[in-house]
Structure formats: C-alpha cells, structure tokens
Amino acid sequence: MIISVPATSANLGPGFDTLGLSVDLRNRVEFKPSRFFSVSIKGEGESNPRLKGNNMFVSIFNEHYQRLTHKKQNFKFQFYNSIPLSRGLGSSSAVIVSAIATAHEAAGVRVSKRRILNHALVYESHPDNITPAVMGGFNVATVEKNKVFSQKKHLPDYLRAVVVIPDKPISTAKSRTTLPKSYSKENAVFNVSHAALTVAAFFNEDWEMLKIATQDRFHQKARMKMMPELFTIQKTAYEQGALMSTLSGSGSTFFSLCYDEDAAGLAARLEQRFPQFAVKILNLDNHGLTVER
Numbered sequence: 001m002i003i004s005v006p007a008t009s010a011n012l013g014p015g016f017d018t019l020g021l022s023v024d025l026r027n028r029v030e031f032k033p034s035r036f037f038s039v040s041i042k043g044e045g046e047s048n049p050r051l052k053g054n055n056m057f058v059s060i061f062n063e064h065y066q067r068l069t070h071k072k073q074n075f076k077f078q079f080y081n082s083i084p085l086s087r088g089l090g091s092s093s094a095v096i097v098s099a100i101a102t103a104h105e106a107a108g109v110r111v112s113k114r115r116i117l118n119h120a121l122v123y124e125s126h127p128d129n130i131t132p133a134v135m136g137g138f139n140v141a142t143v144e145k146n147k148v149f150s151q152k153k154h155l156p157d158y159l160r161a162v163v164v165i166p167d168k169p170i171s172t173a174k175s176r177t178t179l180p181k182s183y184s185k186e187n188a189v190f191n192v193s194h195a196a197l198t199v200a201a202f203f204n205e206d207w208e209m210l211k212i213a214t215q216d217r218f219h220q221k222a223r224m225k226m227m228p229e230l231f232t233i234q235k236t237a238y239e240q241g242a243l244m245s246t247l248s249g250s251g252s253t254f255f256s257l258c259y260d261e262d263a264a265g266l267a268a269r270l271e272q273r274f275p276q277f278a279v280k281i282l283n284l285d286n287h288g289l290t291v292e293r
C-alpha cells in the first residue's frame with residue numbers, strides 16, 4: 001500500500017494563509033508492521049540525519065495510531081520523497097497529511113478526507129497548504145472553531161506550473177516572524193480585493209486576469225528581500241508569458257503558472273538566467289492525498 005501526497009503552493013500572492021493549489025510532485029510512503037522500528041528514505045532528505053529517527057512523520061503517525069488502536073506496534077517505513085524541504089512547496093503539510101492517513105490505514109480505520117484535513121490543522125494552523133495537499137486542485141480555505149471550511153476548483157490540464165527552487169531553504173516559522181504585526185486599511189483592502197479577484201479568476205478560468213489579481217501587499221516583498229534574485233525571477237517569468245508569478249508559500253521557491261505551450265520556453269529562460277537554481281515544469285494535480293492499494 002502506498003500513501004501519496006502532493007506538493008502545494010500556498011498564498012498565490014494575496015491569499016495569505018487562505019489560497020493554495022497542488023502540483024504533481026509527490027512524497028510517497030510504504031509501511032509494514034515489523035519487530036523493530038525503521039525508517040528508510042529515498043530522495044529529498046535522504047542525507048538528513050534528523051529525518052532518520054523520530055521525525056515529524058513518525059511522531060504524528062504514532063500519536064494517531066495510538067489514539068486509534070491503543071496498541072504499541074513497530075513499523076518499517078519506506079519514504080520516497082520528491083518535495084524539497086523548507087522551500088515553500090508544502091513539505092511539512094505533505095508529511096502531516098501522509099502521517100495521519102498512514103496511521104488510519106495501519107489501524108484499518110476508514111476516514112474521510114475532510115476528517116484528515118481537520119486532524120492536520122492541529123499541526124499546521126493555517127489551512128492553505130494542508131487543504132490542497134488533501135483535496136488536490138485549487139482551494140480557498142478558512143478556519144472556524146478548529147475546522148477547515150474550503151471550496152475546491154478542478155484545474156485544467158492545459159496549464160503548467162514552472163517552479164524555480166533556490167538552493168537555500170526558508171523556514172516558514174522563522175519567515176512568519178519577519179512579517180508586519182498589522183496592516184493599513186488601504187493595504188488590507190488591496191489584499192482582500194485582489195484575493196477575491198484571484199478566486200473568481202480561478203473559478204471562472206479567466207487566466208489572463210491572474211497577473212493583476214495575484215498582486216500582494218502582505219508578505220511577498222518582505223520575504224523576497226531576503227533573497228533579492230526572486231524579484232528578477234518574477235520579472236523574467238512575466239516577460240516570458242507567465243500568467244501569474246508568486247512566491248510559493250513562505251519561499252524560497254518561486255511559482256509561475258503558464259499555458260502548456262509556453263512552459264518549455266519559460267523554463268529554459270529561467271534556467272539560463274538562474275543556473276544555480278533548480279527549475280521544474282510540473283503538471284497541476286487534482287487528486288491530493290491518494291492511497292494506492
């Protein structure tokens with residue numbers, strides 16, 4: 001059995017802590033009961049000694065397995081990770097969601113995606129990554145009384161994501177501390193109106209609206225200043241036909257959306273200008289969390 005969760009790009013410009021979509025770059029985990037606990041990692045994080053022991057996945061898994069079965073059991077976990085850590089592609093959400101889903105599978109307890117999402121909220125209080133990680137597609141989400149309320153839009157297959165993944169990580173927790181404590185009414189209105197327009201553009205598939213709609217005054221500038229090349233990535237992406245180009249989550253990845261026919265040209269230009277960074281063309285994802293039996 002393989003539990004698989006996609007990477008996600010959150011905020012999408014003005015939708016701070018609210019908007020996110022999933023892309024077809026997945027972490028997969030296989031597990032089986034075993035006499036001894038063991039973790040084996042292939043791909044992202046495989047050389048990180050912190051992940052070999054009681055990492056975030058294992059502690060969340062154990063918490064839920066215990067809750068569901070009241071039993072102690074060791075497992076052998078095999079991880080195949082494609083989502084880079086602390087790069088703004090929702091690596092922590094993917095781990096949280098896969099740990100909760102794996103614990104339910106291991107315990108033989110059927111559970112809805114909506115419940116998994118609400119469990120995930122305990123570990124990540126903003127719903128913009130965990131929602132698309134579970135549901136797939138484009139999502140708008142909010143939290144009320146410890147529950148996620150969200151709406152999903154299926155994404156068409158003629159769009160591509162082009163992501164530029166810098167070599168340096170940005171920790172979400174740290175980068176949140178650099179943001180302003182409050183915003184002026186003018187900037188709040190700017191972000192509310194742009195986030196609302198972004199949602200409408202996605203639901204109406206008005207892709208040409210996104211360049212205007214995805215402007216932000218809440219978080220991007222402050223975060224991008226930590227890695228000024230990100231401003232040039234955004235400018236280059238727009239010159240090369242990107243429909244939108246925004247900081248992915250808290251960074252450091254930059255996310256651009258474009259038509260399939262423009263993706264190769266956009267990626268080639270970004271690779272040429274930023275040879276030190278990884279550039280990937282990704283399909284969008286509409287499945288979210290999957291369990292392959």
Ligand SMILES: Nc1ncnc2c1ncn2[C@@H]1O[C@H](COP(=O)(O)OP(=O)(O)OP(=O)(O)O)[C@@H](O)[C@H]1O
Pocket residue numbers: 008010027044045051055056057081084085086087088089090091092093095129170171172173248249250251
């Ligand atoms: N494959 C993994 N296995 C175990 N823990 C992981 C894994 N991937 C990420 N993590 C945990 O999540 C942390 C990264 O979370 P962080 O929120 O900073 O980045 P992110 O989720 O990649 O970015 P963003 O939230 O901006 O999209 C890592 O330091 C690690 O503790």
Ligand SMILES: N[C@@H](CCO)C(=O)O
Pocket residue numbers: 010011016017018126128129172176219249250
């Ligand atoms: N909304 C979150 C996404 C990253 O987890 C942030 O910008 O901090």
